[in-house]
Amino acid sequence: MSNTHLELSQVSIDFPTPSGPFRALNKVNLKIDQGEFVSLIGHSGCGKSTVLNIVAGLHQATEGGILLDGREVNEPGPERAVVFQNHSLLPWLTTYQNVELAVKQVFRGQKSRREMREWIEYNLDLVHMTHALDKRPDEISGGMKQRVGIARALAMQPKVLLMDEPFGALDALTRAHLQDSLMEIQAQLGNTVIMITHDVDEAVLLSDRIVMMTNGPAATIGEVLDVNLSRPRNRIALADDTDYNHLRSQVLTFLYEKQRKVEPINPKKANEQQKKAEVA
Amino acid sequence: MSAALATLNRINPARWTVTVWRDLALKLTFPALGLALFLGFWHLGAQQINTSLGTFPGPAEVYSQWTNLVDEHRQEKAREAEFYQRQQERNAQRLAADPNAEVRWRDFNGRPTFFSQIRTSLWTVMAGFGLATVIAIPAGIIIGLNQNVYRAVNPIIQVFKPVSPLAWLPLVTLVVSAVYVSDDPMFSRSFLVSMITVTLCSLWPTLINTTVGVNSVSKDLLNVSQVLRLNWFTHVRRIIIPSAIPMMFTGLRLSLGIAWMVLIAAEMLAQNPGLGKFVWDEFQNGSSDSLGRICVAVLVIGFIGYLLDRAMLALQGWVNWDKTAVMR
Ligand SMILES: Nc1ncnc2c1ncn2[C@@H]1O[C@H](COP(=O)(O)OP(=O)(O)OP(=O)(O)O)[C@@H](O)[C@H]1O
Ligand SMILES: [Mg+2]
Numbered sequence: 001m002s003n004t005h006l007e008l009s010q011v012s013i014d015f016p017t018p019s020g021p022f023r024a025l026n027k028v029n030l031k032i033d034q035g036e037f038v039s040l041i042g043h044s045g046c047g048k049s050t051v052l053n054i055v056a057g058l059h060q061a062t063e064g065g066i067l068l069d070g071r072e073v074n075e076p077g078p079e080r081a082v083v084f085q086n087h088s089l090l091p092w093l094t095t096y097q098n099v100e101l102a103v104k105q106v107f108r109g110q111k112s113r114r115e116m117r118e119w120i121e122y123n124l125d126l127v128h129m130t131h132a133l134d135k136r137p138d139e140i141s142g143g144m145k146q147r148v149g150i151a152r153a154l155a156m157q158p159k160v161l162l163m164d165e166p167f168g169a170l171d172a173l174t175r176a177h178l179q180d181s182l183m184e185i186q187a188q189l190g191n192t193v194i195m196i197t198h199d200v201d202e203a204v205l206l207s208d209r210i211v212m213m214t215n216g217p218a219a220t221i222g223e224v225l226d227v228n229l230s231r232p233r234n235r236i237a238l239a240d241d242t243d244y245n246h247l248r249s250q251v252l253t254f255l256y257e258k259q260r261k262v263e264p265i266n267p268k269k270a271n272e273q274q275k276k277a278e279v280a
Numbered sequence: 281m282s283a284a285l286a287t288l289n290r291i292n293p294a295r296w297t298v299t300v301w302r303d304l305a306l307k308l309t310f311p312a313l314g315l316a317l318f319l320g321f322w323h324l325g326a327q328q329i330n331t332s333l334g335t336f337p338g339p340a341e342v343y344s345q346w347t348n349l350v351d352e353h354r355q356e357k358a359r360e361a362e363f364y365q366r367q368q369e370r371n372a373q374r375l376a377a378d379p380n381a382e383v384r385w386r387d388f389n390g391r392p393t394f395f396s397q398i399r400t401s402l403w404t405v406m407a408g409f410g411l412a413t414v415i416a417i418p419a420g421i422i423i424g425l426n427q428n429v430y431r432a433v434n435p436i437i438q439v440f441k442p443v444s445p446l447a448w449l450p451l452v453t454l455v456v457s458a459v460y461v462s463d464d465p466m467f468s469r470s471f472l473v474s475m476i477t478v479t480l481c482s483l484w485p486t487l488i489n490t491t492v493g494v495n496s497v498s499k500d501l502l503n504v505s506q507v508l509r510l511n512w513f514t515h516v517r518r519i520i521i522p523s524a525i526p527m528m529f530t531g532l533r534l535s536l537g538i539a540w541m542v543l544i545a546a547e548m549l550a551q552n553p554g555l556g557k558f559v560w561d562e563f564q565n566g567s568s569d570s571l572g573r574i575c576v577a578v579l580v581i582g583f584i585g586y587l588l589d590r591a592m593l594a595l596q597g598w599v600n601w602d603k604t605a606v607m608r
Contacts, residue, residue: 058503076506088500092522092601101518105508136601156508 005034005192006160010064011054024050026218027064030211032160035190039203041251042213042222043261048196051213052162055194056082068159078106081158085165087145089137089152096133099123099152106156123155124148126185143174147181154185163195167202175199176235179206187232200251204244205233212254215261223254337572342579345572353393360388394558394573398580401543401554404471405588408478409539416483416535417528420490421516424524430491441484445477445542449549452476470552474543481542485534493527494520522601529596536592540585555581 011028014021024047032038040048053059055066057076066073073080089098099120107116124130127147137145146166153161166182167175179202186193186206197203203210210225227247229238238244319339329336337345371383392400423430456472467475497520505519547556559577562570 056503056507058506076503077509078507080507082503082507084500084503086500088498088504090501090504090519090522102508105510105514 003033004031004067005036005069006032006055006194007067008051008055008064009067011051011061011066012063013050013054013059014062023218024216025054025061026220028220030221030224032192032194035192037186037193037195037206037208039207039210040194040196040213041198041200041203041210041255042219043215043255043259044198046213046216047219048213049164052082052164052194052196055160056080056162058082078102078156079159081153081156081161083146083149083153083161083163083166085168087137087142087149089145089148091137094134094136095124095129095140095148096120098137098148099155102152103155120155123151126154126188127151127181141174143170143178146170146178150178150182150185154189154191159192161191161193163193165196165198168198175202180235182206183231183233200248200255201235203251204229204247205235205238210247210251212251212259215259222259225250331571333566333571334568337575341572342575345569346576348569349394349573349576353395356390356393360390363388363390392553394577397553397555397558398584400471401547401556402584404474404547404554405478405536405539405543407471408475408543409482409536411475412479412483412535412539413486413532415479416486416531417490420487420528420531421494421520421524423487424491424494425516425520430495437484437487440480441488443481445481445546446549448477448480449473449546452480453550470550473550474546474552474554477546478539478543482535482539485538486528486531489527489531489534490524493524493531496527497523525600526602529592529600533589533592533596536588537585540581540588544581 008028008030011025012023013025014023016022028051030038040051042048050059054061057066057073057080060074068080090101093101100116103111103116103120107119111119121130121133124133127150129144129147129151132140132144137148140148146169150163150166153163167178170178183206185191195206204227207227210227211221212223212225213219214222225247229241229243229247323338323340326336326338326341367386371385374381374383423433453473456469456476460469460472501519501523505515510518543554544556544559546552547554548560549556551557551560555577559574562573562577
């Protein structure tokens with residue numbers, strides 16, 4: 001209790017819609033410790049992004065609230081940096097300038113010009129992007145953009161790093177590569193992270209805890225799974241690990257048996273999900 | 281730099297393969313063909329049209345009027361130089377005879393030539409368009425940023441946007457003569473009237489496009505701005521304006537096109553100096569040369585409008601961060 005870093009307490013949100021308020025989240029409670037890596041997993045549309053946006057301060061909870069180090073937060077700020085799903089780099093700025101914008105904003109008056117420069121380069125080095133400092137976002141690949149987005153968030157030296165499906169739009173190989181990078185960085189910096197994902201393997205591989213959400217409307221936390229696999233983790237070694245596979249099947253059971261999506265909104269997406277389930 | 285290299289490669293004849301030649305041939309052949317057909321139809325068609333001022337001028341006649349206009353301009357310039365030289369000599373002599381003599385320096389008061397009218401028109405259109413830009417871009421940003429401001433001004437914009445320059449002109453003329461009273465005016469009244477009319481008519485596309493551009497900044501970028509807690513000014517400068525630049529330029533190009541069209545009409549109607557007045561004077565003059573001279577004016581007006589648009593496009597290419605944007 002004493003080392004609770006971030007607390008979501010009784011968080012509910014109603015979205016105004018033409019047919020009255022729509023309760024997307026209902027009484028979400030979660031405590032996260034300093035340095036913990038938490039994944040949020042759940043079916044599409046259940047409200048994962050909404051949770052993250054409330055923590056980020058981009059949405060306001062209708063009831064309940066967020067405590068960060070015992071203080072309530074209800075507006076956005078760089079101490080809760082966000083990595084968005086589609087990188088959201090400013091297309092008219094280079095890699096370096098994108099990170100610079102954040103660093104200048106956060107460390108104005110604290111770091112000298114030279115220190116800022118070193119800090120920007122340090123963070124881009126963490127994500128292995130120093131080779132493309134002067135490239136614009138449309139000149140680098142999707143994976144690289146996502147790396148720069150992560151560097152920008154890390155450079156804000158956030159208390160909590162929020163990631164909304166950071167690797168969702170990437171191919172499997174690039175995704176694996178970035179997951180490894182992220183584990184490396186996490187081992188080095190010990191950030192507190194909340195990451196949304198659709199990918200069961202990603203959740204088990206990266207997290208200390210997996211938070212599984214029930215389907216909406218009025219979604220809430222269904223189960224929380226502790227992942228006690230030792231670090232550093234190696235995806236190849238883990239593939240045959242019984243603990244790993246057990247955890248994996250627990251998540252899959254939750255998603256595809258307990259919270260099975262009854263009526264697919266989008267037949268194409270439903271097909272994909274079915275395929276995924278079959279493969280699993 | 282890569283662009284420069286590409287250009288160099290293109291110039292290097294060793295790299296001119298068959299495809300490059302064919303490409304160039306196509307690029308030149310069809311415009312040339314189009315032009316030739318146009319001149320041919322013009323030549324033939326013109327002979328069929330008999331006006332009260334004689335047959336409609338063909339390309340050759342128009343070309344000879346063009347050379348006439350150039351000659352007239354040269355003569356006028358020569359007269360001007362002569363005038364100033366004579367004045368200089370006369371005053372020098374007088375001062376030599378009596379150092380305390382009162383000498384007068386007068387300005388040359390010649391007839392405005394075709395080319396001085398072009399200069400007047402260009403200067404007026406630039407001033408009017410410049411003023412419109414200076415008003416429309418900041419206003420567009422403010423309207424685009426705030427939904428309530430948008431709701432407040434949108435009806436007004438929609439009503440004023442379609443007003444023809446010819447309707448504005450009398451109002452502007454009366455207001456300028458009432459308000460702009462000065463013994464030593466910096467600008468002539470006719471200049472102000474033309475300029476303000478141009479501003480009033482060319483304001484809207486820039487205003488509306490800037491508003492739309494500002495309004496449609498991606499939600500993700502707005503979120504980034506919020507997470508970074510950018511202050512209002514930084515937010516506008518680093519996020520809003522760069523996002524809206526492509527739309528702003530779309531508006532600016534439309535505005536400049538309108539500005540040029542409106543100016544000619546306003547000059548014609550108000551008898552204010554410029555190309556419009558030139559056309560009107562020739563029409564009133566009604567000599568056998570008039571039609572040819574008006575044709576020259578029409579072509580020059582079109583050509584200048586084209587150059588203005590190209591200049592705007594070049595500026596856009598230079599300012600816009602999105603180098604992949606297709607520009608036509
Ligand atoms: N601004 C809003 N207004 C109204 N309803 C909204 C709004 N934002 C989200 N919702 C609704 O809230 C629910 C949760 O949306 P959310 O984006 O959080 O889902 P998600 O779990 O992130 O889905 P995905 O995995 O597809 O990203 C959805 O039913 C959505 O329609
Ligand atoms: Mg989402």
